[in-house]
Amino acid sequence: MHGALPATLILLAASVLAVAACRQLKLPALLGYLLVGIIIGPNALALLEDSADTAYLAEFGIVFLMFSIGLEFSLPKLKALRRAVFGLGMGQVAITIVLALPMALFDYLSWPASVALGGILAMSSTAIVSTILNERLELTTAHGQQAIGVLLFQDLAVVPLLILIPALANPAGGVVQALGWAALKAVAVLTILLYFGPRILRPWFHIVAKQHSKELFIVNLLLFSLGTAYLTSLTGLSLALGAFLAGMLIAETEYRYQVEEDIQPFRDVLLGLFFVTVGMRLDMGALGDNVPLLLIFLALLIPLKALLIFSISRAIGTSSATAWRTGLLLAQAGEFGFVLISLAHEHLLLPRELEQPLLAAVLLSMLIAPFLIQKRDWLVRRFVSSEWLNESVALTQIAVQAMMTRNHVVICGYGRSGQNLARLLDQENIGFYALDLDPERVQEASTAGHNVSFGDASKREVLMAAGLSRARAVVVTFADTHMAMRILSHVQALRPDVPIIVRTLDETDVDKLKEAGAVEVVSEVMEGSLMLASHTLMMLGTPLSRVLARIRQVREERYDLFRGFFHGATDNLGDPNEQAQPRLHSVMITDTATAIGKKLGELQLDDLVEIKTIKRRNVRSLKPTPDLEILVGDVLVLLGRPEELAKAEYRLLTG
Template identity: 50%
Template sequence: GLKAAVLLGLLFYGGQKLMRWWLTLVARRKSDELFMLNLLLVTLGLAWMTEHAGLSLALGAFVAGMLIAETEYKHQVETDIRPFHDVLLGLFFITIGMKLDWRPLVDHWWLVILLTALPVLAKFALIAGLARMFRSPPGVALRTGLYLAQAGEFGFVLLTLGEQHRLIDPQWVSPVLASMVLSMLVTPFIIMYSNRIVMKLSSSDWLMQSVALTSIAKKSIKTEAHVIICGYGRSGQNLARLLEGEAIPYMALDLDPDRVRQAAAAGQSVVFGDAAKVQSLMAAGLARAAAVVVSYHDTPSALKILNLVQTHAPRVPVVVRTIDDTDLEKLRAAGATEVVPEAIEGSLMLASHALALVGVPVRRVIRITRDARDKRYGLLRGYFHGADDDTVDELDQARLSSVTLPTASQHAGKPLDDLALHALGVAVVSLRRASGKGLLADGATLAGGDTLVISGRPQALALAEEKLLG
């Protein structure tokens, strides 16, 4: 016992510094294979040390994971071990399921429920109490307790060791094992309803959320026709600067408190809020907004935002940023007006610089990249005509026009292709239902109230509008 206590004390006292020094030394070799081998060496080495100190192999591996998680290499480690993690985690739960004997559970179901409820409640109370001791707000403390109340994977290891050393009677193993599995199964539902639970347990949490939403609404209440920027990272900040240059109001929502504090101190219109929650979007003035821009690449979160916009302000266009075009169709089907993949934009910039460097005239380079963008982004084909676009050079240029079909349109129920607008020299850029839902123009069937964005020269657009509205 003394040897084990000394070993763990040394590992927790000086292990973090030693681990950071060692991983830095290995990382400087810039070899992925060497980095992975050293991770295995550290894990197996600590497992061997704890076993020789009278503890379990699993505890040594657990300590190794804790020490690595305290270094700046934890994200790289998570990426490297992801394949092993997925395979071994599945194998781990398969072995747990194979050890589970269902016959005693049917006979003692009340005991399983009791063993599930009592530890979960006790762990919830303990974690929430500790969080409050460290001065966390009541709502944060309660949510932390709810999120961590279930049995952990290491509990299975302890149960196995207890059985091997005859510390637990064999007849208790199956009920305890089943209760641990059951607590994990109910955890997603606890998390799903955690907000309602916390609201009932803590009135101050509701007040704090109300104050946060009030601060958002206070900044946006006098703003109209503004752009809501979801995420205030580098892309969001660059967009905000361009909007400021054109005197276009904006409201940015971000979940990084340090970034929000610094940007707000600099006079920028950014507040702390989750753009994937309807309360934050409505407080930011969604109903009065001119557009919504999702500036971070997180497809599940973007889909939530698109669903909220379609539900509460279907006529507000949404532009979504992604890494590539993998989820392009999914985002468009969810209502995205335009999707901007970084990979495509990056390739266009690389191509334009390469062409310029090998001697292609700059005007030709600009035309090539513009044509490539026109094929990729429907909304960049032309522009909407305004009162200041009547110069001689612009009168015959392609432009955009929006046409909304009457509710009782004679074209309702007919395929868009039957109108043969391409024969007039007009292309359909986008199609949006009266509900605000965007559709792919190819093969679409028209309905009353549809809004079509068409592109072409002025004379062709006039003929197309006459045909659509006639």
């Protein structure tokens, strides 16, 4: 017991460091677990042994992963993506397996091993692709929908492969019989579980839920998922197949989302342990003699797999640009590749001299994937000569539509927040131009007469086409720090005098976004808590005027732009004096300005306006201090009333 504790602590410490490093580098956590296994495994530092007990415990990670896949299984989703799922997805998996069979024809591998190899190479990384598509807001694009459809079919294809690979491990004469027997058992298990399961599951979960005990609910969930997996294992099928079926059954109930949340900690921890055991099997020393084979596998995984997906996508009528983007997204191997390698290793299907380079190739392809996807647009332009023309036409359309706009607001993202902002701007007769990446939303909104176009606001040329050079402000309406940082970078380079307001989920990235040039960062959590507090105070009988005063006080402390905007609960918004409320104004120091070379204290602007920040190229934002020297190209962001702002600008430029 005590002897195992140091090894466990080493495993946990190494996992924490590796996963933290991967998060910093924007890489999936599973790569960190794989690296931990490689480093502390028996083939390197030998701090942890690859024992049968460890492998058996790690197998439960796959059980919970397949359970989660079962929860995501949805007939309406399959129907909506049927062209991508059963056209591109089925074709890609089937052809990849067929292309691996010649290795058996040339007597390099047995045909069961060739089938297993084809299944391993057919898988792509759901974790990497879905994360990148979500971060780049590309889930609703044509290539995003195709990629999700293919990944969905690959997840489904794992289920028959989990049955097929153990059956293929039988002696040559008994393969057909083993396959037939496995198929009969699978049909019988499916029939029993899918017929009796819902009739027992829903009433039982109702009884458990009525006890209002989270511990009881989780224990019952573990009992059901692991119990179903155990029942399938008793029939000679895999634990993972039973877990998948259990997930499918729960997906049809109202407990699906609660179950998904409760199962995640078990899945993530045990799945991490599984990937550690996979990494422990990789022997870097043994790869020395198998480098050519490693390069062959990498060639099969990246260029040839991308080409295969491109070809099938073109065959079903997709444009060349979309087909290449889909191919480059899915060119890497995936998590289930490790699962199938582990299963083939368990049944002695793959020889060790093949297993080591295959493991390394799968790992390297996943490490390469984020960088390949980052260069995807550049590669597509190289492969598709018309893509430059298509992008030029799209940018021209945006530029033509935005041509008549002046002193407008560029709205990045036209979801609910963007549309609400647009309505308020329209009521105040302030022009706007919106960019969004959802083609259906853009089509509906533009048909209704809204100034919105399909375009990626994180691209420099798209912002310019939307009239950034004539814009009055830029607003990022979606809570995505990565995309917001790219937009801030472009706006700072092109129009450093334009104020930018960014939406974020919570307070985590507020300082980071402000340092990047955001004038203000609006936190959803902050605003939600203010609304919750105001309703609570009013329900408790606090006078409305006092509630508004409290909320105003908090906002003035949190948001610099609100200072001076609110004067009292009884202010008349229709009063002409309200037009003279403080506002932001940016002043760029040109090469003829008299303020150049002077210190901020010498200019004595404090008696007129409040200096919010100073933007300087390559520095982005500086804290205004009396000793700060003004340079050519500096942008001073001032807060004050219109006449005071005019005087301050005159003083800065002419002295």
